Every structure is written in structure tokens, then in C-alpha cells.
Amino acid sequence: MRVLKSLFRFFIILMFVGLILGAIAAIGLYQHFAPTLPDVETLRDIKLQTPLKVLSADGKLIAEFGEKKRIPITYDKIPERFVQALQSAEDSRFFEHYGIDPLGLSRAAFELVSTGKIQSGGSTITMQVAKNFFLTRERTFERKFSEILLALKIEQFLSKEEIFELYVNKIYLGHRSYGIQSASNVYYGKNIDELALPQLAMIAGLPKAPSAFNPITNPDRAIERRNWILGRMHSLSFITKEELDAALLAPVTAAYHSTEIELYAPYIAEMVRGELYDQYGEELYTDGFSVYTTLDSKMQTAANLAVRDGLIDYVKRHGYQGAEKQHAIQGLSAMEVTSLLQSESTFAQLEPAIIISVAEKSAIAQRKNGELITLPWEGLSWAKAFKTVNYYGAMPKKASDVVKEGDLVRILDTGEFWELSQIPQVQGALIAMTPQTGAIRSLVGGFSFTHNKFNRAIQAHRQPGSNIKPFIYAAAMENGFTPASIINDAPIVLQDKGLDGNWRPENSSREFSGPTRLRVGLYKSRNLVSIRLLRSLGFEKGIEYLSRFGFDPDRLPANLSLALGSADVTPLELVTGYAALANGGYKITPYFIERINDQYGETIFATKTPVVCPDCSTNNDNTEQNIAQRIMDKRTNFLLYSIMQDVIRRGTGTRAKVLKRSDLAGKTGTTNEQKDAWFTGFNSKLVTTSWVGFDQPAPLGRSEFGGTAALPIWIDFMRAALADTPESPLPTPDGIVQIRIDANTGMRASPNQSNTIFEYFKAEETPRRGVPERGQGSGKSTEEIF
Structure with missing residues (x-):
């Protein structure tokens, strides 16, 4: 008995000494590791790597930039069933323990002693947060001890809900998805x-091994893991037996x-990325910004279709240039033919296809997905052989005149039938803008961003041709000319230091009309009238005036060719200049980013550009108004608008009459040799420019002008953009009067005189009876302006 007491006392002392030594060791380890531990309070301000999202003004996703798919979610948005499923899978006592689970750690310690290796780790959700945010994934004792200490600290500073939220937003769950919200989107x-119980349990099973338990790549193991979690949920009384049985059968x-x-708007997406990368660098792709652009999704969709269809129509006018490639397909299986198409991309809905067989008036083609489709004669008969931009071959009489077996071609689904098509070599651009603010509502920089990423809407410097003339005419009307002023449309030989040798400008028709009223000169786009106006003003004054509208003076030629549009401008510069004509004469600044939200939905940037406000005072000190500057007399603006309406009513833009709107005004533009x-x-609510040309300037063809190549694109876009919207003409300002004049001379008409029309004037510039405006004219006219 005495021996037993002695042994018992010895073991008690040994245990006591062990406890003391263990405590000393723990204190020593704490003293060793504590100074190296990171500050867990930083978890409150942690930034999860979340991709950049670019959206339209109405919230349609345009693009996403970033390697990691993550959509942060707050705890209150997490379904309770998922919380329970994750507890069942990872940490059933999460809401009860203080950061570590003694039972789990004991099991891990036993494995370490018995095998010499850490097997399960015994980690709680809190410990995994510590590891995921602060530590490496190496399986060492030192890392494990740091993990335990960090978990204890985390529990002191964060609530259980905050810890859970951090965990489910950080974890990798396969297929580039990080966090449960992203995983839910990727898998379901x-x-x-919105997920059902079996789906929630499936996602809860992923953190342990995203590859091994992946329901897409490894469904058998995934369902085994899911069912185990469902069983755990039942054993923990989270779900009923009935719920368990139903979920197991799912x-x-x-x-x-x-x-x-x-929304397909890749050119704007790249503009956003480029603009913000200069400011944020690589963080742009990880900080979770949501950038709301100014794009209207309806208008952008219309712009995409208008540019695509307009350029395809150009191809059809000039002829088919043949197959892209020729494959020897005789004896090949359908699968082997399909493999020939796998490296070919689709551009602007033009799909690659291979001609399988050719009949008298049709052909069979195989699509990239293996489907066989018929190209009927309606889809082939347009394809006369291309020779040059000015010549093409005879119209085909049978399908074999166009295609042959093995041809790699492009096909387009018209909605009624499949049509043979071709990737255009010609390019185009379109920009639409709200003239009162400068907000870009739609932008297309080329036929296909995938095919060619050069953004012609903002990067291509091209000659505007007659599109520049309205600004020359406006400058003239701000310097004494009126819509009734007579200018001689007659041949002229000019000697200009800025031009090589003598210059003999002509009208596009190579005809001359003699004395011509200014209004007629613009809507009929008479070159000699524009030149004489600029010569009267002086090109220095012309350059100064154009510069007001945002045109770069360094790209405006200092000679009279400026009157015919020999400047270098981008479509963006041109539409910005025209915005001032559409908004009553105010200079605006174009922009395409409306606001930027951070990953928590808070707005961190909102654009504040000058806006048109005719009734606001520009002299007060309220800078928040940010009022646009007037750069054009409002009466001159109205007179120019009235004349440009005639471009559509009776001038070079009469095709636009198909829109059946009286509020539209505009101007065609064609450069020498039809290169642009x-x-x-x-109207007062929307301004749009469209351009067509080759990237390397070359003639479009002798029948291609602004009114035939660019105007149809503008019409198709405006038809959709203005659908169901009321007419929005520019209002008539005070100080404008309407006078009956002689249609030939521009003089005020006498009582009972025939051959007269009504014309608008500034009140102080009305013509006197019998006195012609800026010269004399003769001849007869039956024109009716209004």
C-alpha cells in the first residue's frame, strides 16, 4: 500500500512538473512567435481580389477584367442552410468555440506523434482564415502554432459572422471561382x-478539395462528398429526415x-481599361471596381448592327473576293471537317464554314459545330466577282460560279436564310453622343474588335471632307453673311503658299451654278462657295473659329483647302464639334465613364463635366453648376440648323427622309477620290457621326460618297435610337425673323412679286428691298424652302 501511495505521489508530482514545463514551453513559444504575428485588425479593411467590371449606364455587363472570379457577399445575404452545410463540412462547433477546437487539435497531435506527419490539421474555420490571409500552406509545426495564435487573436477582434464572411469570400472553389457567390454563378x-439544399451542400463540399470534389470534372466523388455533408446536417439536427432523403436523390x-x-461593346471596354490603368495600375484588376459607362444598351446594340450591316452592304455592292482558304475534303469525315474549322474565329456574327457540296442553285456548308446548313440562291446570287473597287464581274448564274467544294467561307444568318458573306476589308466607325452633356451613348470602332482592335472612333485621324463645311458657314454668318447672301459658284484658280502650284478646285459634279445663295451652297455642298467664304474670312479666322469646337489647330491646314475638309480629325472630334451645333452653341467635353463603385457598392468617382444650361448664369460663383461655355451665337446656331435640315430635305442627305422626322439636320462628307x-x-437630343474608309487610305469606289456609304449606317442607327421618341427640334431663339425674299437675288421681295421664298435672318441683318446680299444673282428658281 505504501509503495502504491509513493507511486501515486510520484505521478502527481510528475504531472505537475509536466504541466509547469508545458506552460513554460507554451509561454516560451508564445514569446517566440507573438512578435512575428501580423496585426489581425487589418482583416477589417482587407481587400479581396475581385475583377474589374465594365457596365452600361443601365447595368448591362460589357466586360470583366481579372484572373480571379469573385463576387463578395455579406453575411446577411448568405442562406442559413449554407451556413449549416459549411459547419457540417468544416467546423460544426464554429459558433461555440473560441477559435480552436481542442478535440480536433488532439486528433491532429495524435496523428503527428503516431506517424511523424500532420495529417488532418484539426483546423477550425477561424484557423483557416488565419492561414488563408496571413500564412503559407506548408505543413510544419511552426506554421501550425502561428495559426493557433492568430485564430485566438482573430476571435478577440472579429465577430463570428465577420470571420465566416471572410472565409466564404476568400476560399478557392475551382474553375477560377473564389468565394461562394462566384462558385454559385460558375456551377449553377x-x-x-437561389440554390436548393443539394446544391448548397455541393458547394460546401468544395473547400476541402476543389478538384477532387468538383461536380463538373469529378461528379461521382462530388456527389459522395455532398451526401456525406447532408448526412452530417441531419445528424446535427440542421435538416429533417424527409429533407435528407429528398436531397440524397437529387x-x-x-x-x-x-x-x-x-452587351457587346469591346471598344468602350478597352477605353475604360486603358483610362483607369494609368491611374490604378495592376490593382485595377483586383480591387473589385464596377465602372458604369455612359452607354445606352439599346443604342449600342443598334450601332453594332448598323456598322456591321453597312460594311457588309459595301462588300455586296463591290463583289465577292473568293474563299479565304481551300481545303481538300474529299474522303474526310464530318468530324475531320469540323476539326479544320476549330482554329477559325467568328467575327461580327460572320461564321466560318466549309462548303461540302454544290448544287445548281444552292450549296451545303458545314458549320463549326458540325451542323450542315443550306445556302440558298438568295444567299449566293449577290456574289458577282470582285475586280476592283470600280469594276466587278457578271452576276452569277449558278452556285458553282460562286463557290466550290472545300472552300472556307463566311456565312451569316439573316433570320430568314443563310447567306454567303465576307469579312470586309473596308472599315467603319460610329459614335453617338448626348449633346447637352457629352455623354457617349454608343461607340463602334470597327467591323470587329476580335478581328482588329484598332479603335477608329478615337484613334483614326482622317480628312472630314464636306463634313467640315458647317463650321465654315457658321463662321461666315457670325461675320456678316446671311443665309440669303449670294456667293459665286464659278471656277477659280488659286495661288496659295500653302498649296503646291496653282489649285483649280471643282464641285463633285464638275458643274458650276453661278451666283448661289449661302443656304443652297451648303445643302448642295458646293465646294467653290465654301472656298470663297473662307477666302473672305481669311483662313486664320477660320482656324480660330474651328478651334473653339475642339478641333486641334495643329491639324488644321493653314490654307484654303481647309474649306473642303483637308484637316485631320477623328470621329470623336467631329461628333464633339457637331454637339455644339446640336445643343444651341455650347462647348462640351466628351466622356464615357459615368461613375465608379468599389467592391462594396460605394461610389468613389462620379463624372462632373460641363453641361448645357441655357437658363443658368455663367457669372455666378456656384462652381457646382459646371456650366458649359457658349462658343456660338444662338441665332447663328439656329440659322445653321435650319440650313442643315435642308441637307436632308433636298440636299445630299435626302436618303434620311426615310426616317420621316422633320427635326433632323446633318451633313455628308466625301474626300478626294472617295477615300473617306x-x-x-x-436633333437637339442626339448627335451621331458615321465614317467609312480603308485603314490605309484608298479609294472606296467612284460611286461611294458620304450619302451612299456612311449615311445608310447613320439611318439604320438613328431609326432604332430615336424609335418611339418625340421630335426634338432646336427652338427658335429671340431675335430671329422670317422675311420673304427673291429666290434668285436674295433681295427682300416686293409686294406681288413672284418667285419668292421665306428665309430666316437675324433681326438686325434683314436685307433691304432691291439690295442683293453680297453680290447679285440671276436666273429663275422654283425652290420652296419652307
Whole structure:
């Protein structure tokens, strides 16, 4: 008995000494590791790596930039069933322990002693937060001890809900998805709060091993893991037996769901990325910004279609240039033919296809997905052989005149039938803008961003041709000319130091009309009238006036060729200049970023550009108004608008009459040898420019002008953009009067005189009876202006 007492006392002393030594060791380890531990309070301000999102003004996703797919979610938005599922899978006593689970750690310690290696780790959710945010993934004792200490500290500074939220937003769950909200979108195409119990359990099983338990790549193991979690949920009384049985029978419904781009606007997306990268650098792709652009999704969709269809129509006018490639397909299986198409991309809905067989009036083609489609004669008969931009071959009489077996071609679904098509070599651009603010509502920089990323809307410096003339005429009307002023449309030989040798400008028709009223000179786009106006003003004054509208004076030629549009401008510069014509004469600044939200939805930037406010005082000190500067007399602006309406009513833009709107005004533009074709037009609510040309300037063809190449694109866009919107003409300002004049001379008409029209004037510039405006004219006219 005495021996037993002695042994018992010895073991008690040994245990006591062990406890003391263990405490000393723990204190020593704490003293060793504590100074190296990071500050856990930084978790409150942690920035999760979240991709950049670019959206339209109405919230349609345009683009997403960043390697990691993550959509942060707050704890209150997480379904309770998912919280329970994750507890069942990872840490059943999460809401009860203080950061570590003694039972789990004891099990891990036993494994370490018995095997010499750490097997399960015994980690709680809090410990995993410590590891994921602060530590490496190496399996060492030192890292494990640091993890434990950090978990204890985290529990002191954060609530359980905050810890849980950090964990579910940080974890990697396969297929580039980080966090449960992103995983829910990737695997099920839904938000986490829309998932059923079996789906929630499936996602809860992923953190342990995203590859091994992946429901897409490894469905058998995934369903085994899911069912184990469901069983745990039942054993922990989170779900009933009935719920368990129903969930166990549920099939695997996971499938890969890529980020769905809702609006195709890649040129604007790249403009946003480039603009913000200069400010934020690489953090742009990880800080979770949501950038709301100024784009209207309806208008952008219309712009995409208008440019695509306009350029395809150009191809069809000039002929088919043949197959892109020729493949020997005789004896190949359908799968082998399909493999020939896999490296070919689709551009602007023009799909690659291979001709399988050719009949008398049709052809069979195989699509990239293996489907066989018929190209009927309606889809082939347009394809006369291209020779040059001015010549093409005879119209085909049978399908074999156009295609042959093995041809790699482009096909387009017209909605009624499949049509043979071709990737245009010609390019185009379109920009639409709200003239009162400068907000870009739609922008297309070329036929296909995938095919060619050069953004012609903002990067291509091209000659505007007659699109520049309205500014020359406006300058004239601000310097004594009126719409009734007579200018001689007659041949002229000019000797200009800025031009090589003698210059003999002509009208595009190579005809001359003699004395011509200023109004007629603009709507009929008479070159000699523009030149004489600029010569009267002086090109220095012309350059100064154009500079007011945002045109770069260094790109404006200091000679009379400026009157015919020999400047270098971008479509963006041109539409910005025209915005002042559309808004009553105010200078605006174009912009395409409306606001930027951080990953928590808070607005961190909002654009404040000058806006048109005719009733606001520009002299007060309220800088918040940010009022646009007037750069053009409002009466001159109205007179010019009235004349440019006639461009559509009876001038070079009469095709636009198809829109059946009286509020539209605009101007065509065509450069020498038809290298550039333009149309820019507007009402008081929307201004739009369209351009067509080759990237390396070359003739479009002798029948291609602003009114034939660019105007149809503008019409198609404006038809959709202005659908169901009321007419919005520019208002008539005070100080404008209407006088009956002689249509030939511009003089005020006498009582009972025939051959007269009504014309607008500034009140102080009305013509006197019998006195011609700036020269005399003769001849007869039956023109009716109004």
C-alpha cells in the first residue's frame, strides 16, 4: 500500500512538473512567435481580389477584367442552410468555440506523434482564415502554432459572422471561382440564395478539395462528398429526415457557366481599361471596381448592327473576293471537317464554314459545330466577282460560279436564310453622343474588335471632307453673311503658299451654278462657295473659329483647302464639334465613364463635366453648376440648323427622309477620290457621326460618297435610337425673323412679286428691298424652302 501511495505521489508530482514545463514551453513559444504575428485588425479593411467590371449606364455587363472570379457577399445575404452545410463540412462547433477546437487539435497531435506527419490539421474555420490571409500552406509545426495564435487573436477582434464572411469570400472553389457567390454563378448560373439544399451542400463540399470534389470534372466523388455533408446536417439536427432523403436523390445539376457578357461593346471596354490603368495600375484588376459607362444598351446594340450591316452592304455592292482558304475534303469525315474549322474565329456574327457540296442553285456548308446548313440562291446570287473597287464581274448564274467544294467561307444568318458573306476589308466607325452633356451613348470602332482592335472612333485621324463645311458657314454668318447672301459658284484658280502650284478646285459634279445663295451652297455642298467664304474670312479666322469646337489647330491646314475638309480629325472630334451645333452653341467635353463603385457598392468617382444650361448664369460663383461655355451665337446656331435640315430635305442627305422626322439636320462628307465617307447628323437630343474608309487610305469606289456609304449606317442607327421618341427640334431663339425674299437675288421681295421664298435672318441683318446680299444673282428658281 505504501509503495502504491509513493507511486501515486510520484505521478502527481510528475504531472505537475509536466504541466509547469508545458506552460513554460507554451509561454516560451508564445514569446517566440507573438512578435512575428501580423496585426489581425487589418482583416477589417482587407481587400479581396475581385475583377474589374465594365457596365452600361443601365447595368448591362460589357466586360470583366481579372484572373480571379469573385463576387463578395455579406453575411446577411448568405442562406442559413449554407451556413449549416459549411459547419457540417468544416467546423460544426464554429459558433461555440473560441477559435480552436481542442478535440480536433488532439486528433491532429495524435496523428503527428503516431506517424511523424500532420495529417488532418484539426483546423477550425477561424484557423483557416488565419492561414488563408496571413500564412503559407506548408505543413510544419511552426506554421501550425502561428495559426493557433492568430485564430485566438482573430476571435478577440472579429465577430463570428465577420470571420465566416471572410472565409466564404476568400476560399478557392475551382474553375477560377473564389468565394461562394462566384462558385454559385460558375456551377449553377445563379446566386447563392437561389440554390436548393443539394446544391448548397455541393458547394460546401468544395473547400476541402476543389478538384477532387468538383461536380463538373469529378461528379461521382462530388456527389459522395455532398451526401456525406447532408448526412452530417441531419445528424446535427440542421435538416429533417424527409429533407435528407429528398436531397440524397437529387441528381448532379452543375454545369460550367461562363460570365455572360450582356452587351457587346469591346471598344468602350478597352477605353475604360486603358483610362483607369494609368491611374490604378495592376490593382485595377483586383480591387473589385464596377465602372458604369455612359452607354445606352439599346443604342449600342443598334450601332453594332448598323456598322456591321453597312460594311457588309459595301462588300455586296463591290463583289465577292473568293474563299479565304481551300481545303481538300474529299474522303474526310464530318468530324475531320469540323476539326479544320476549330482554329477559325467568328467575327461580327460572320461564321466560318466549309462548303461540302454544290448544287445548281444552292450549296451545303458545314458549320463549326458540325451542323450542315443550306445556302440558298438568295444567299449566293449577290456574289458577282470582285475586280476592283470600280469594276466587278457578271452576276452569277449558278452556285458553282460562286463557290466550290472545300472552300472556307463566311456565312451569316439573316433570320430568314443563310447567306454567303465576307469579312470586309473596308472599315467603319460610329459614335453617338448626348449633346447637352457629352455623354457617349454608343461607340463602334470597327467591323470587329476580335478581328482588329484598332479603335477608329478615337484613334483614326482622317480628312472630314464636306463634313467640315458647317463650321465654315457658321463662321461666315457670325461675320456678316446671311443665309440669303449670294456667293459665286464659278471656277477659280488659286495661288496659295500653302498649296503646291496653282489649285483649280471643282464641285463633285464638275458643274458650276453661278451666283448661289449661302443656304443652297451648303445643302448642295458646293465646294467653290465654301472656298470663297473662307477666302473672305481669311483662313486664320477660320482656324480660330474651328478651334473653339475642339478641333486641334495643329491639324488644321493653314490654307484654303481647309474649306473642303483637308484637316485631320477623328470621329470623336467631329461628333464633339457637331454637339455644339446640336445643343444651341455650347462647348462640351466628351466622356464615357459615368461613375465608379468599389467592391462594396460605394461610389468613389462620379463624372462632373460641363453641361448645357441655357437658363443658368455663367457669372455666378456656384462652381457646382459646371456650366458649359457658349462658343456660338444662338441665332447663328439656329440659322445653321435650319440650313442643315435642308441637307436632308433636298440636299445630299435626302436618303434620311426615310426616317420621316422633320427635326433632323446633318451633313455628308466625301474626300478626294472617295477615300473617306462621312455623315454627321442630329436633333437637339442626339448627335451621331458615321465614317467609312480603308485603314490605309484608298479609294472606296467612284460611286461611294458620304450619302451612299456612311449615311445608310447613320439611318439604320438613328431609326432604332430615336424609335418611339418625340421630335426634338432646336427652338427658335429671340431675335430671329422670317422675311420673304427673291429666290434668285436674295433681295427682300416686293409686294406681288413672284418667285419668292421665306428665309430666316437675324433681326438686325434683314436685307433691304432691291439690295442683293453680297453680290447679285440671276436666273429663275422654283425652290420652296419652307
